[in-house]
Amino acid sequence: MVANKKMVEAITSRDEDFAKWYTDIVKKAELADYSGVKGCMVIRPYGYAIWELMQADMDRRFKETGHENVYMPMFIPESLLQREKDHVEGFAPECAWVTVGGEEKLTERLAVRPTSETLFCEHYKKVIKTYRDLPKLYNQWCSVVRWEKTTRPFLRTSEFLWQEGHTMHATAEEAQEETLKMLKVYTDFYAETLAIPAVVGQKTEKEKFAGAEATYTIEPMMHNGVALQGGTSHYFGDGFAKSFGITYTGKDNQLHYPHQTSWGTSTRMIGALIMVHSDDDGLVLPPRIAPIQVVIIPVAHHKEGVLEKAEELRAMLAGKFRVKLDDSDHAPGWKFAEYEMKGVPVRVEIGPKDIEKNQCVVVRRDTREKAFVPLDELSAFVENLMETIRQDMYDRAAQNTKEKTFVATTHEEFIDTAKNHPGFIKAMWCGDSACEDQLKDETGGVKSRCIPFEEEHLSDVCVCCGKPAKHMVFWGKQY
Amino acid sequence: MVANKKMVEAITSRDEDFAKWYTDIVKKAELADYSGVKGCMVIRPYGYAIWELMQADMDRRFKETGHENVYMPMFIPESLLQREKDHVEGFAPECAWVTVGGEEKLTERLAVRPTSETLFCEHYKKVIKTYRDLPKLYNQWCSVVRWEKTTRPFLRTSEFLWQEGHTMHATAEEAQEETLKMLKVYTDFYAETLAIPAVVGQKTEKEKFAGAEATYTIEPMMHNGVALQGGTSHYFGDGFAKSFGITYTGKDNQLHYPHQTSWGTSTRMIGALIMVHSDDDGLVLPPRIAPIQVVIIPVAHHKEGVLEKAEELRAMLAGKFRVKLDDSDHAPGWKFAEYEMKGVPVRVEIGPKDIEKNQCVVVRRDTREKAFVPLDELSAFVENLMETIRQDMYDRAAQNTKEKTFVATTHEEFIDTAKNHPGFIKAMWCGDSACEDQLKDETGGVKSRCIPFEEEHLSDVCVCCGKPAKHMVFWGKQY
Numbered sequence: 001m002v003a004n005k006k007m008v009e010a011i012t013s014r015d016e017d018f019a020k021w022y023t024d025i026v027k028k029a030e031l032a033d034y035s036g037v038k039g040c041m042v043i044r045p046y047g048y049a050i051w052e053l054m055q056a057d058m059d060r061r062f063k064e065t066g067h068e069n070v071y072m073p074m075f076i077p078e079s080l081l082q083r084e085k086d087h088v089e090g091f092a093p094e095c096a097w098v099t100v101g102g103e104e105k106l107t108e109r110l111a112v113r114p115t116s117e118t119l120f121c122e123h124y125k126k127v128i129k130t131y132r133d134l135p136k137l138y139n140q141w142c143s144v145v146r147w148e149k150t151t152r153p154f155l156r157t158s159e160f161l162w163q164e165g166h167t168m169h170a171t172a173e174e175a176q177e178e179t180l181k182m183l184k185v186y187t188d189f190y191a192e193t194l195a196i197p198a199v200v201g202q203k204t205e206k207e208k209f210a211g212a213e214a215t216y217t218i219e220p221m222m223h224n225g226v227a228l229q230g231g232t233s234h235y236f237g238d239g240f241a242k243s244f245g246i247t248y249t250g251k252d253n254q255l256h257y258p259h260q261t262s263w264g265t266s267t268r269m270i271g272a273l274i275m276v277h278s279d280d281d282g283l284v285l286p287p288r289i290a291p292i293q294v295v296i297i298p299v300a301h302h303k304e305g306v307l308e309k310a311e312e313l314r315a316m317l318a319g320k321f322r323v324k325l326d327d328s329d330h331a332p333g334w335k336f337a338e339y340e341m342k343g344v345p346v347r348v349e350i351g352p353k354d355i356e357k358n359q360c361v362v363v364r365r366d367t368r369e370k371a372f373v374p375l376d377e378l379s380a381f382v383e384n385l386m387e388t389i390r391q392d393m394y395d396r397a398a399q400n401t402k403e404k405t406f407v408a409t410t411h412e413e414f415i416d417t418a419k420n421h422p423g424f425i426k427a428m429w430c431g432d433s434a435c436e437d438q439l440k441d442e443t444g445g446v447k448s449r450c451i452p453f454e455e456e457h458l459s460d461v462c463v464c465c466g467k468p469a470k471h472m473v474f475w476g477k478q479y
Numbered sequence: 480m481v482a483n484k485k486m487v488e489a490i491t492s493r494d495e496d497f498a499k500w501y502t503d504i505v506k507k508a509e510l511a512d513y514s515g516v517k518g519c520m521v522i523r524p525y526g527y528a529i530w531e532l533m534q535a536d537m538d539r540r541f542k543e544t545g546h547e548n549v550y551m552p553m554f555i556p557e558s559l560l561q562r563e564k565d566h567v568e569g570f571a572p573e574c575a576w577v578t579v580g581g582e583e584k585l586t587e588r589l590a591v592r593p594t595s596e597t598l599f600c601e602h603y604k605k606v607i608k609t610y611r612d613l614p615k616l617y618n619q620w621c622s623v624v625r626w627e628k629t630t631r632p633f634l635r636t637s638e639f640l641w642q643e644g645h646t647m648h649a650t651a652e653e654a655q656e657e658t659l660k661m662l663k664v665y666t667d668f669y670a671e672t673l674a675i676p677a678v679v680g681q682k683t684e685k686e687k688f689a690g691a692e693a694t695y696t697i698e699p700m701m702h703n704g705v706a707l708q709g710g711t712s713h714y715f716g717d718g719f720a721k722s723f724g725i726t727y728t729g730k731d732n733q734l735h736y737p738h739q740t741s742w743g744t745s746t747r748m749i750g751a752l753i754m755v756h757s758d759d760d761g762l763v764l765p766p767r768i769a770p771i772q773v774v775i776i777p778v779a780h781h782k783e784g785v786l787e788k789a790e791e792l793r794a795m796l797a798g799k800f801r802v803k804l805d806d807s808d809h810a811p812g813w814k815f816a817e818y819e820m821k822g823v824p825v826r827v828e829i830g831p832k833d834i835e836k837n838q839c840v841v842v843r844r845d846t847r848e849k850a851f852v853p854l855d856e857l858s859a860f861v862e863n864l865m866e867t868i869r870q871d872m873y874d875r876a877a878q879n880t881k882e883k884t885f886v887a888t889t890h891e892e893f894i895d896t897a898k899n900h901p902g903f904i905k906a907m908w909c910g911d912s913a914c915e916d917q918l919k920d921e922t923g924g925v926k927s928r929c930i931p932f933e934e935e936h937l938s939d940v941c942v943c944c945g946k947p948a949k950h951m952v953f954w955g956k957q958y
Contacts, residue, residue, distance in 0.1 A: 033602065033605065035552045035598065035601065035602070036556060036559055036601050037552045037554045037555070037556060040552035040553075040554060041552070042550070042551055042552070045547035045549055048547070048549050049547070049548070068524035068528070069524065069527050069528070070521065070524055070527050071527055071530075071622075072514070073514045073516045073520070073638055074519075074553075074591075074622055074624070074638055075516045075519060075638070080515055095580075095581070097578065097580070098577050098578075099576065099577075100575070100576040100578065101574075101575045101576070101626040102572065102573055102628070109579075110575075119514070122515050123514070123521050138524070143621070147580040147581030149581070158580075159553055159554070161550060
């Protein structure tokens with residue numbers, strides 16, 4: 001591969017400078033570009049194609065679980081945003097505000113939506129009358145804006161694309177069940193489609209969503225040991241319903257407040273794909289969301305019969321996979337490097353000698369393993385390989401997470417691990433946010449990721465203050 | 480049907496009050512609702528499902544013609560919007576402006592995009608270097624904002640959803656070809672998917688898009704004779720390229736300006752669906768974009784075997800169509816009216832007597848025609864019926880357009896027709912926008928719709944000023 005790599009401008013090495021390696025991949029794989037608008041990015045065709053595949057997969061999961069898509073306005077009047085106290089405190093400071101419309105100063109400022117709980121509540125107030133109207137299981141695909149000072153493509157931008165589910169239920173139990181059900185949908189999507197394992201659990205009081213009673217989170221670990229908050233699912237109880245005066249008549253003929261959830265994931269999942277799977281040759285994509293799953297590269301393609309055979313293979317695979325035949329005049333080596341940069345999971349090479357032997361060469365992007373495959377077995381071979389690649393990618397990421405997850409039972413051990421071993425730390429915690437603040441200060445940013453659903457008993461006392469422990473917590477730095 | 484209609488609250492009659500009939504359908508069919516944000520609407524699940532089906536169909540057509548989706552920022556810095564003179568004059572007056580971000584006053588105002596030519600140009604300047612980078616065939620699905628004083632759901636709202644294609648080409652010829660190709664994609668989509676015929680042609684100088692050299696338009700006629708601008712395709716020449724300094728190195732090794740197009744359609748197509756096809760019982764949807772294509776309604780569904788047979792039919796049709804079995808406790812008559820309101824193209828009724836005869840009742844929404852169909856022929860029958868319905872809907876709309884299209888060869892005839900016969904007027908025109916202004920004033924809003932590609936020679940002189948005629952123009956009022 002060395003010869004090929006020299007043919008394209010090399011990217012920064014992952015081990016040398018993780019941040020620069022990341023932005024190099026974003027740029028060289030043509031996923032996104034900076035725009036003239038501070039903090040906003042242009043999602044380029046290849047990056048957007050990945051997002052479309054993610055959307056289609058998630059949208060199917062949402063619909064299978066009974067959710068319907070809607071579209072709410074992108075503006076929130078200031079008075080509407082203020083209706084729920086904790087919520088406005090959490091979001092107002094990072095809003096973009098429209099103050100002029102059609103050349104006239106507005107009598108009330110409009111926030112460009114940072115999230116849409118308030119808009120959904122306003123609508124739910126109109127359409128929920130009786131228990132027959134429940135549950136309401138709505139989702140929205142849109143862009144939202146949260147003003148950011150320092151930004152990085154996909155990970156933190158002032159505008160980003162996302163989906164936000166907003167549901168209303170007759171009882172607290174049903175809403176809690178929904179909150180966890182959607183966390184499970186996210187976890188399955190990450191594992192099955194993105195080939196990304198993750199720690200899942202509940203956020204602490206300090207880290208939960210503004211206005212929520214409980215926030216659940218999926219926290220995959222990036223290759224360098226840093227966490228990414230990969231998706232969140234919130235249980236609101238009837239707090240918003242009370243603030244907005246949403247009631248329904250129950251079977252008992254009495255008025256009740258419905259119980260609410262919301263849950264969201266965003267284009268930062270593309271950032272996770274890069275930081276979990278990719279390497280010094282560029283992007284490595286799991287097959288299900290790869291815009292090109294198989295690239296066919298003819299070798300010595302001016303020789304008689306080569307292009308015809310390559311086209312035959314393309315036609316053979318096209319019904320089952322997203323296939324591209326690159327018959328351009330670039331040298332094969334240049335093409336190899338180009339599609340490695342783009343993370344195409346499988347490369348098929350076919351040249352005169354292969355044709356003589358009625359075979360082709362199949363190369364995996366993730367491991368560079370090479371196989372000589374009889375042409376009549378190619379389709380079945382590739383089909384199996386896709387699942388193998390996905391599983392292997394998942395397993396490697398799980399192994400990385402395992403290797404970079406540490407246990408700390410004393411304060412000293414915690415600080416030492418945080419300083420010297422990038423990754424997650426499992427440690428006991430008393431439940432007091434003062435300890436979270438202290439640990440964050442002492443470590444330069446290690447925060448509680450979540451309380452996992454299955455806690456281990458590591459010791460009896462809080463790793464910070466020594467008081468009796470309430471929970472085992474995963475700790476780590478985050479993007 | 481009379482008995483059924485009495486069971487649900489009737490909507491305003493189309494002939495009595497077209498505007499109220501329209502908003503009644505929007506509300507009763509649960510397509511959209513008003514929001515607390517002035518001029519913005521909530522697109523409800525049923526309305527959004529129609530939009531998703533439209534998107535999927537159009538997106539397939541765009542991709543088949545080589546286009547790729549991207550996402551540009553939703554904000555445009557004021558200086559960027561001002562780069563092209565005509566463009567900013569056209570759009571700045573109707574922009575919403577963000578002036579505060581993250582609690583700080585911005586040094587430069589940001590327009591919420593009313594359209595994205597300027598953002599695409601800024602990006603194209605970065606990614607177009609040589610002739611090998613051309614053409615660039617990009618499309619974007621997003622929402623845009625144009626501040627409106629008076630609004631109506633789907634037809635005119637301050638925020639609306641749309642797609643905007645933006646392409647760059649090496650030569651003027653290629654760009655012109657693209658402009659017309661995409662107009663044809665729109666025309667085909669209207670005819671094949673929406674079952675809506677339309678007049679197509681070129682906009683006059685006065686009516687063209689701000690900054691374009693030429694604007695082409697598709698103008699379907701609504702049931703009441705009023706036009707809806709259904710989609711536009713613009714040829715920009717190299718005007719924006721010059722303003723933005725976008726150049727490419729040609730095969731001749733010289734610098735050239737690329738040539739540009741843009742084209743767009745929006746959620747107002749849902750408005751067209753209502754106003755072209757629907758009737759006093761509610762929405763009438765063409766099968767391809769109907770969220771529910773077939774509704775199965777069991778009659779006397781507590782009788783033994785009825786629900787089982789209904790479920791059997793559902794399962795039989797489910798692979799081919801979007802099917803819903805309504806086994807709720809509402810009376811069949813209530814259900815009939817409900818799914819008529821929602822415009823479901825085909826209703827299948829099955830009761831004990833039908834089961835005895837091994838048949839079911841199939842009712843078309845558009846004509847109310849009823850057929851008794853043997854159960855083993857149902858799937859094939861419905862498949863044929865779908866295409867028949869689409870064709871009949873198209874033909875009826877074409878007939879309406881024909882009946883409401885008039886010819887005027889004198890000024891008096893034009894004014895008289897405009898006043899007494901709602902619809903399109905075909906009339907000759909000298910090419911002077913002063914005549915367009917005069918005719919509009921004299922008729923209370925009749926404007927030139929377009930110069931069709933195939934002009935008829937109706938007379939030698941302009942219907943307004945009597946000077947020599949240059950073109951035959953379609954005229955009419957518009958939404």
